[in-house]
Amino acid sequence: MQATLLQSLISGKTAWLQARHVVLAQNVANADTPGFQPRDLAEESFDRLIDRAQRRTTGIELTRTDKQHIPAVGTARLDGDGRRVDGFETAPAGNSVILEEQAEKMQQVQLDHELTTNIYAKMVKLMKTAIGPGT
Template structure:
């Protein structure tokens, strides 16, 4: 077993990958801020199974198994992405529901969360190297 296969390091890697995917979704929201009828999306919160340490599935029980299949009713088209519940007064007359202030706040939160996970990952590797005598 490699050092990087430890559950804690795997969880940190998964968290960083989730943050990257969420940043992509938020960037798409910002890029489409003026697109008529665009509904902002966000990723479902990442959760870990307490017993295995692996990312817990938050998707519905029905899933697309081939590109030609139709998505179940209520399931978003992108994996893990959910249309946000937008209050009626936030939707512009063009039908666009993107609130740039909210999206920028999310982007800042994502950056902070990613930096924390990356720092913890780096420090964990350093601690392991010290423990095995390789500094």
């Protein structure tokens, strides 16, 4: 069975959320490390996610049935870019990790993960409904 576009998007989003959670946890773990600068992952644009997800599924290419259609071209990177985050405060030791800020970001990761898993659960329920009784 091959993954649908939605399954591929959900898988990619979940992997990105997991990677971001690890980066944020490392920020918290290094909150007392002198000179440590917090990091975060940049989220991919929606267009790049769709492009990558389409390639990850069956390898089906979009066909232009009319020359006026926009061609499906371009390449997508597999991961979001790591980037330094400028903190609002810097400790005397040069550390700019703000625990409240990291906790807020981790809460957003949790909410996004719940949203993603709810979408997946609804997709599975829809598939079961489409297949019919006895499943």
